[in-house]
Each structure stands twice: as structure tokens, then as C-alpha cells.
Amino acid sequence: MKVGLVEWDEEVVTDVLNDRDQSLVWKIPLSSSSTSDMWYWLKDESGMFTIKSAYAMLQSLKTSSILPDNSGFWHQLWQLKLPPKVLNFLWRASSNSLPTRFQLSSRHVPIDSTCPFCRAAPETTLHVLMRCQFAQSCWNIINVPMVAPGAMLFSSCVTTALVDGLNVQSGDHWTTPDLPYVKVNVDGTLFTTQGRYGVGFAARTTACLVLAARVISKSGSLQPHVVEAIGIKEALSWSKANRWPKVVIGSDYIRVINDLQKFKHMVSPYGHILYDCKNLIAGFVDVSFNFVKRSANEVAHALARSSLCEADRTFSGDTLASIIASLVLDDLS
Numbered sequence: 411m412k413v414g415l416v417e418w419d420e421e422v423v424t425d426v427l428n429d430r431d432q433s434l435v436w437k438i439p440l441s442s443s444s445t446s447d448m449w450y451w452l453k454d455e456s457g458m459f460t461i462k463s464a465y466a467m468l469q470s471l472k473t474s475s476i477l478p479d480n481s482g483f484w485h486q487l488w489q490l491k492l493p494p495k496v497l498n499f500l501w502r503a504s505s506n507s508l509p510t511r512f513q514l515s516s517r518h519v520p521i522d523s524t525c526p527f528c529r530a531a532p533e534t535t536l537h538v539l540m541r542c543q544f545a546q547s548c549w550n551i552i553n554v555p556m557v558a559p560g561a562m563l564f565s566s567c568v569t570t571a572l573v574d575g576l577n578v579q580s581g582d583h584w585t586t587p588d589l590p591y592v593k594v595n596v597d598g599t600l601f602t603t604q605g606r607y608g609v610g611f612a613a614r615t616t617a618c619l620v621l622a623a624r625v626i627s628k629s630g631s632l633q634p635h636v637v638e639a640i641g642i643k644e645a646l647s648w649s650k651a652n653r654w655p656k657v658v659i660g661s662d663y664i665r666v667i668n669d670l671q672k673f674k675h676m677v678s679p680y681g682h683i684l685y686d687c688k689n690l691i692a693g694f695v696d697v698s699f700n701f702v703k704r705s706a707n708e709v710a711h712a713l714a715r716s717s718l719c720e721a722d723r724t725f726s727g728d729t730l731a732s733i734i735a736s737l738v739l740d741d742l743s
């Protein structure tokens with residue numbers, strides 16, 4: 411490690427260790443919160459053992475695990491703030507267990523499988539709730555646009571609707587912060603071939619185009635959510651050094667933003683980075699973490715991508731590369 415810093419010394423690591431050990435070292439994210447060695451459970455991002463994660467691990471070992479992992483979809487569905495009977499109906503429709511005519515006839519119930527409304531197609535869940543002319547006329551009355559026209563399953567329509575709903579909430583475009591807040595957009599990126607990762611962040615206020623921006627690139631083979639958390643930690647540390655008392659952090663990684671908003675106990679290296687972020691917050695008057703769409707985070711994304719060439723550099727609004735300066739102007743249009 412570098413003397414006096416919590417950071418791997420790239421020269422020493424590459425000089426002293428063999429290739430196998432080097433690759434293991436580059437997978438370890440460092441944090442100033444972790445002071446001693448400890449055990450943690452690899453199969454849960456919190457590092458804590460849970461029966462749920464052990465069950466998921468055992469299930470993944472079975473051959474049936476070739477089925478797609480829909481746990482994120484179900485989690486999102488059950489998080490919706492809807493009456494239980496509506497959620498229950500959505501669950502039954504998405505898991506294709508409604509007793510539609512097609513479903514009944516495929517279970518050898520002697521029944522005509524044709525849709526009774528239009529008589530033009532079999533009455534599947536997707537048809538009767540989305541595709542049928544009758545269903546569409548109902549959706550039209552309440553002005554709900556058609557989602558996922560090419561979907562083959564009802565659950566695919568719900569997935570699209572969930573994503574669109576999320577997008578509507580977060581907004582398509584970058585927005586200026588309220589005075590006196592500084593908005594810091596952050597993004598992380600992996601350079602897998604080079605065994606490096608990079609983060610970029612840009613600080614903007616209502617009054618100026620770009621207050622300052624920074625890129626950092628380091629050796630490491632980390633997971634994307636860990637890199638994003640490191641980016642937010644670096645952005646907080648940088649904002650603190652700049653003495654900005656009120657900061658809004660924007661990131662397009664919803665999982666990391668959720669973990670920062672609903673802070674829970676974690677013993678994993680990822681959890682330690684979140685602890686670092688929490689410790690840094692203490693020095694501000696106000697900090698908030700906001701999920702933003704990728705289209706509202708283009709400047710930070712371009713900065714992170716450029717970190718492979720720039721390594722570690724701070725920019726003022728005037729010294730930004732022309733491609734990034736044009737993205738800043740796009741945000742204002």
C-alpha cells in the first residue's frame with residue numbers, strides 16, 4: 411500500500427506479486443472504514459449471511475437455474491404502492507396463473523380457448539389484458555399508452571411499464587439545482603481489458619455551466635456497483651475539500667442510490683465504502699442522493715470514459731474537452 415494512504419501501490423503490487431495474486435488484489439476495494447480483518451458472506455452484497463441468499467445459491471447450483479433470474483422483477487413488483495388485491499392480481503397475471511380460456515384448455519378443461527370479446531385470438535393473459543381490442547379500448551379511456559408492443563408475455567409488459575414509470579419519476583434531462591445547492595453528477599466505468607476502473611464527476615450550480623469537474627482512474631477489477639460507490643465517495647470527498655456546504659449527488663445506478671438512502675448494516679467491502687460515504691456526509695450542511703436517468707447523466711458518463719486517458723485530473727469549466735463541453739450545453743437546451 412502507499413505510505414500514509416489507503417490505496418494499493420500499483421508499482422509494488424506488480425513488482426512483488428505473481429499474476430494470480432495481483433488479480434486477486436485488484437478485486438479488493440479499499441475503504442478507510444475497515445480497520446481489521448473480518449469474515450464476510452460473499453453471496454450477499456451486505457456481507458451478512460442470510461437464509462435467502464443461501465437458498466438462492468443452492469437454487470443456482472441446480473440445473474433448472476438456466477431459467478432467467480427474475481428476482482429483481484418480483485422485488486420491484488412487490489415494492490409498488492398498490493392495494494394488496496391489485497398486487498396479487500398483477501402477480502398472478504405475471505406468473506401466468508390466471509384461469510384464462512387458453513390456460514384452462516391447455517390443462518384439458520373442455521372449453522373453447524377463443525377470446526369471448528373479439529373472437530379473433532386465443533384468450534391468453536397477454537391478449538385479454540393488453541392485446542385485445544376491448545382491453546385496448548379500456549386503456550385508451552384512461553389514457554394509458556401501449557407498452558412493449560412486441561412483448562410475448564404479460565410480465566414483459568409489466569417490466570417495461572415499471573422501467574418507464576421509474577424513468578418518468580426521475581426525468582429524462584439534467585435539471586439545474588436549487589440555490590445554493592451544488593449538483594454533482596457522478597458515474598463510474600470499467601476498463602476490463604486494461605484491468606482498470608474510472609470515475610468522473612461534474613459540479614454545477616444554477617449560476618454557472620460547470621463549476622469544476624474531475625476524473626480519476628485506478629487499477630482494479632471491481633464490480634460495477636462498487637465502482638459507482640467509489641465514485642460517489644470520491645465526489646463527496648472532493649465536494650468537502652471545495653467547501654460546498656449543500657450538495658446534491660446524482661447517479662444513474664439505482665441500487666447504489668437506494669443503498670445510500672436506506673442505509674443498512676453491511677460488513678462487505680462494498681458496505682465499507684458506503685460507510686465511508688456516510689462518514690463524509692457528516693461534514694456537510696445537507697447532502698442528498700438522487701437517482702437520475704443515464705440521459706440526465708451524460709456529462710459524468712463521458713468524464714468517466716475519458717479517465718483512461720486523463721488518469722487523475724481536475725478541470726475548470728474552461729478547460730473541459732470540447733466533446734464534454736458540448737454535452738454540458740446539451741443539458742441546458
Ligand SMILES: [Zn+2]
Nearest residue numbers: 525527528542
Ligand atoms: Zn380478444
